[in-house]
Structure formats: structure tokens, C-alpha cells
Amino acid sequence: MSRISKDEVKHVANLARLAITEDEADTFTKQLDDIITYAEQLNELDTEGVAPTTHVLDLKNVLRKDEPKEWLNKEDVLNNAPEHKDGQFKVPSVLE
Amino acid sequence: MSLFDYTLRELQEKLHNQEIRVTDLVDESYKRIEEVDGQVKAFLTLNEEAARAQAAELDQQRGDSSAKLFGLPIGVKDNIVTKGLRTTAGSQILSNFNDPLYDATVVNKLNDAKSITIGKLNMDEFAMGSSNENSSYDAVRNPWNTDYVPGGSSGGSAAAVAAGEVPYSLGSDTGGSIRQPAAYCGVVGLKPTYGRVSRFGLVAFASSLDQIGPITRNVEDNAFLLETIAGHDNMDSTSANVEVPNYSEALTGDVKGLKIAVPKEYLSEGVSSEVKEAVQAALQKYEELGATWEEVSLPHSKYALSTYYLIASSEASANLARFDGVRYGKRAEDAETMLDMFKRSRAEGFGDEVKRRIMLGTFALSSGYYDAYYKKAQQVRTLIKNDFEKVFADYDVIIGPTTPTPAFKIGDKVDDPMTMYANDILTIPVNLAGVPGISIPCGFSSNGLPIGLQIIGNHFDESSVYRTAHAFEQATEFHKQRPSLGGARS
Numbered sequence: 001m002s003r004i005s006k007d008e009v010k011h012v013a014n015l016a017r018l019a020i021t022e023d024e025a026d027t028f029t030k031q032l033d034d035i036i037t038y039a040e041q042l043n044e045l046d047t048e049g050v051a052p053t054t055h056v057l058d059l060k061n062v063l064r065k066d067e068p069k070e071w072l073n074k075e076d077v078l079n080n081a082p083e084h085k086d087g088q089f090k091v092p093s094v095l096e
Numbered sequence: 097m098s099l100f101d102y103t104l105r106e107l108q109e110k111l112h113n114q115e116i117r118v119t120d121l122v123d124e125s126y127k128r129i130e131e132v133d134g135q136v137k138a139f140l141t142l143n144e145e146a147a148r149a150q151a152a153e154l155d156q157q158r159g160d161s162s163a164k165l166f167g168l169p170i171g172v173k174d175n176i177v178t179k180g181l182r183t184t185a186g187s188q189i190l191s192n193f194n195d196p197l198y199d200a201t202v203v204n205k206l207n208d209a210k211s212i213t214i215g216k217l218n219m220d221e222f223a224m225g226s227s228n229e230n231s232s233y234d235a236v237r238n239p240w241n242t243d244y245v246p247g248g249s250s251g252g253s254a255a256a257v258a259a260g261e262v263p264y265s266l267g268s269d270t271g272g273s274i275r276q277p278a279a280y281c282g283v284v285g286l287k288p289t290y291g292r293v294s295r296f297g298l299v300a301f302a303s304s305l306d307q308i309g310p311i312t313r314n315v316e317d318n319a320f321l322l323e324t325i326a327g328h329d330n331m332d333s334t335s336a337n338v339e340v341p342n343y344s345e346a347l348t349g350d351v352k353g354l355k356i357a358v359p360k361e362y363l364s365e366g367v368s369s370e371v372k373e374a375v376q377a378a379l380q381k382y383e384e385l386g387a388t389w390e391e392v393s394l395p396h397s398k399y400a401l402s403t404y405y406l407i408a409s410s411e412a413s414a415n416l417a418r419f420d421g422v423r424y425g426k427r428a429e430d431a432e433t434m435l436d437m438f439k440r441s442r443a444e445g446f447g448d449e450v451k452r453r454i455m456l457g458t459f460a461l462s463s464g465y466y467d468a469y470y471k472k473a474q475q476v477r478t479l480i481k482n483d484f485e486k487v488f489a490d491y492d493v494i495i496g497p498t499t500p501t502p503a504f505k506i507g508d509k510v511d512d513p514m515t516m517y518a519n520d521i522l523t524i525p526v527n528l529a530g531v532p533g534i535s536i537p538c539g540f541s542s543n544g545l546p547i548g549l550q551i552i553g554n555h556f557d558e559s560s561v562y563r564t565a566h567a568f569e570q571a572t573e574f575h576k577q578r579p580s581l582g583g584a585r586s
Contacts, residue, residue, distance in 0.1 A: 004459065016413060016458040017420070017435075018451055019443035028455055031513055035456060038514060039402040042472050045479065052474030053481055055304055055334070056290050056530025057555075062333040072197050080195060082427035089422050091434045 003036040004029060099124045100263040101578075104168055104317045107263070111167055114158065118167030118212070122151040125169045125214045128261045132581055135242050137234040138256035140174050141182045142215040150212050164324050165211035171256045171265035174216040175223055175299040176200045176308065181213070185299045186221040186231045186249075189425045189445025200297020201332065202266060202308050202325045209324050214262050218252030221447045222416065223273055223301045225249050226519040229510050230449045237506070238280060239579040240545050244503040247277030247519075253311045254281040259581055264312040264321055268298055270305045271404050272498075272523025275535035278311055279498035279548020282537045282577060284318045284565070285311045287523075289556045290530035291336035293322075294329035300415040302408035303334070305527040314575050315536065315566040319343035322558065338556055346559035347566040352386035354564060355491045361397040362496030362522055362550075371497045374539030374547045378568060379495065385567055389495070394483040399476050400525040401517060405453075406460050406473035407528075412450075413457030419445065452513065477528050484529040488554040493564050497522055498535040498548030522550060532558045536565045537574035546574075 004012075006029045013020045013028075020028065074087065083090040099107065099121060110116045126144055133139055147169070154167045161167070172178060175185040179199045184190040199207065206213065220230035228236040228251030236251040238244040239259040246255040250267030254277035257265050267274040269287035278285025286309045293308045300306065310321035323344065328337040358379065363372055379389050421427035421441030428444050431437035446454070460469040487494060499519060509516045526533040531552055538549035549568070553561040569575050 008459075009455070012455050012459045012462065014439075015462060016454050017417070017438040017442055018446070018454065019436075019439035020451075024451075028452065031452060032456055032459065034514060035405060036459070036469075039406055039469065039473075042399055042402050042406075042476050045396075045399065045476060047472060047475035047479070050475040050478050052471055053477040053528075054474060056481060056528075057334070057336060059291075059334065059336075064330065076195075076197050077423070080193070080197070080424040082421060082425075091422055092431050092437050094434045 098260045118151040118154040138252040139215045163210035165209035169212045169214045171217045171262040177297040186219040188232045201294035201329045220249035223249040239581045247280035249273040251277045257283045272520040274309045278535040280503040282546030286534040289532045294332040294335045296331035302411040319562045346563045351567040354387035356389035357392040357491035357494045359394040368501045378538045396479045403473045403476045404524045409453040409457035410460045413454045481529045494552040498550040502541040502545040
């Protein structure tokens, strides 16, 4: 049984904001299915009650004072953008 | 012989005694790059004008050459942000990112230590790959045989050092990306303990696994460089607030009484006989030097690859969401809507492997699958981490091969992601556990390619890793071999 269908691949591509062609959807369906099938070997292990590791070091919340400081210059930041206008990033129309 | 056959300390002594100038070192780098980089393809961007100017300036102030890396030319992996110097992370989506606005913390530290950045080093796109064939620019070649891969993802960083283009470099390691190319190229590469080196300014791939580390020609230089870049950083909340030892002091050459663990899983089927023999010979050498070794088990090793691909891809899918064509990098032309612009910019800007991992990660994190894949992988990560903790309760270091085989031919594995991923089977568990690991040269295959020995230590115990690596290096000649690339030198 396949773990992921072509429709699911297209759905995931949309979630990931990736345009994909029909050919790519076919290739990814096969490749992701192989990888996921392999990864399901983890189901051999009983992990009932095992705490997940999100981070290897025993760090708690790391806080600092919320103080303003000098960082990047706004003009320089805008100059790295593909398009900007009136001191703001410019993008194509948001509403379809 | 090349100036870069000297250790960093020897070079500094020569600078201090005015036997050589900083300009000579920088000349040596660019001359060698001109000679061989057409074949090796290690560099993506050169910093020549600024580097030469900086060298001339340092030569003026030679009276004060006390800075830790004074005048020593370095190469920096291209996923480490350098102010005003193009930073692409090997990706087309950042091909026009010519003017980064700040330096990574490690680059600040290099600058404070007065090293000279020669250029930016080629890599698999966003550090995703084991052969450098995923660079969206040019595949780096192995200096020992240019038909073979240099390993990845820090292939440029390892190849540049092996080829004598720079005496040392920085790489990054998420699942083996420093140690594996170091093994394939016959150089020394360390992945520090997670949290040892600031990740601020490292283009994020998998934030719970990524670490920056040094690639050098010998262990002494490696320790010297880690001393410079390690330490707590307010700009990285995951950097550890623990003291950085003087690693050079650990290099005593003495391993008498050292307790070595050898995981049986690391010498199992899948590891080539040549690699096994080289590791066994190394263990014999350690016995001669007064250390003892015993076989142990890391029973969850075989689950590391699955665990890694689920966790790393999930984190990558979130981290790479920032490349959207809005603030920097490439934007697709003529998109009618913002959504269309996002999708096409990313489709045009990312290569296949990056897309594949973003897709896998997005799937593993998506509604209905999160517990089955992502959370399950994090639970198994705990089991893998516990395996290491148990062994380190009784032993000082763990030793095994860095990779199952020496370097493979370019093109051999590109069509099958799973075969490619299996290269990292011996390095991945180290990242999952967050412990430090080094690869040092320990032999050559019958076709003349280097073999790497991996030495793994407990959390924040890079000192034992370096001590163990250095003692072997002192007792052997493997690290003195150089590829015959480019003719004249040997």
C-alpha cells in the first residue's frame, strides 16, 4: 500500500508553497513513498511513555532584557529586497 | 612544499620572526586557487581585493601580531553569513544575495582574531547532501581523484584544505557534513557539541542539529581554531553558557589508561572491509599507546537514519519558509498574485533535493501525521541519546569509522536518495545525541582514497576527543600525505 498519494503530494506542495509540475508530482510521490515506508521501521519500537527530545541540552526558556538597540539600517534592508516602495517591501496583489 | 604544510602556530612564528609576510600567505592562497580550483571547484566567491588590502594593512602593523589568528587565510562555507560578501548557501534562490548586512558570530570572532577571509566555499544546496552534487553551482571534486566526490555538504571546505588552497576552513555539520567530507578528503574535521559554537548567522537547515566547526590539516590546528570560534553568544539562545577550555592543552600525546568503546553496530555489514581493517589497525595503535578498548552496543543505531530524515526535514521545512521572494534573494518574474509569486519563486529557486526535504518535512508536520512521524522520531531520538549516555558512563571516547566506504564516483548515487542518505549512517547518531565528533585520516583504500576514523566524546568533552585524535596523529603519518593534484607538489 502506498503511504502517500499523488493528490496528497500536491496538497503538501501547496502547504509548502512550492509550484510543482505533473511530472514532479509523480516523481515526488514515488520518492516520498520510499522514504516514508523506510521511516516506518520506527514503528518496530515501543515508545510508550518515552519523552520526545526537542533539544539535546537541558535548556529552559532563555530570557534577556527587552531593550532597544541599534541593528540594521532600514534603507540597507530595503535595498536587498526584489522590490520596495515608500519604505516598505512591495509584493504582487495579495487578494486573488 | 607549500607554506600551508606548516601548522598555524608555525606560520605565526614565521610571521612574528618576519621570515614571511601576511601578503605571502594570501598570495599563496590565491596562486594555488588559480592553479587548481578550475579542477576542484571549491570556491564560489573570492574576496581577493579586500583580502589583499587587509594583508597589506596587517603587514604594516606587524609589531602587534598578538591576535589569535593574525594574518592566517581562511575559507568559509557559503552558508555562513559574511557582511558585504555574497552568501548563497549553494542555492540559486540566494544567487543575487551579494550584500548581506551582518557577519555571523563566528565571522566576527575570526575578524577579531585578525584572520583573513579568502572566499566562500561551495556546498550542497542549504547543506542538504552527502556528495556536493546538490550544489546548484558546480559539483566540487575530490582533490585525491577528481572523478570522485569530496563528500558533503561541506565538500568545498574539505576539498579546499586538502588541495592546499587555504590552510583551514569552517564548515557546518547537521548529519555528518563536516566529518564525512573530511574523511573523503583526508583532512581533520570536528563537529563540536551542540551549543558549543554560536549558530547566529548560519543559514538554518535543522536548528536542533546544526553546528559550525573547523576543518584543518591536523588536530593541533583544529583545536586552535575551535578555541577561537567557541563560546556563549547572546545572539543564539541555544548556545551553551559553559566555559571553553584551552583545547591546545589537551594535546598531551598521552592516552595511557584511556577507555575506548567500539560500537559493534559501527563495524557491521555495510562497512567495507578496507574501512574495517583501517579502523582495526587504529585500535591496535591505541593499544600500543597504552589505551584499552572494548566492544559495546548502541542498540538504536539502525533507527538513526529514519529519525534524522524526519526531524531534519521537518525543521528544514519550517526554516526554509523564509525564502519567499519578499525581503532578499530571487523572486520569480511577472507573478500576478502574492501566492503565485511565493510558489514560483521557490520552485525556480530550490533544487530537487531541497524540494524533496521540504515536502517530506511538511508532510511529517501536517495535520494527522504529526504524532505518527515527527513526534515518534523525537521519541526515538531520546532512545538514541540514551544509548550514548550509557556508554559514556563507562568510557572516555567512542571510536569507529566516519563513513562505511571511501569516496564514491561522481554520478554513482544521484538517482537514488536512499542510497545517498546511507552514507551518513555513522555520523548522524552523533548529531541526534548532540555530542562532539571528529574525523581524522587513518588510512587509504587500494585506489588511493583517504579513510576517516571517527572519535566521539561526551557532551562538552571536545578535550578528550582532541587528545585521542592527536595521540594517533603523532604516532602515524596519514595526515602528512597530500594529493598530487596540479602536478608539481607532493
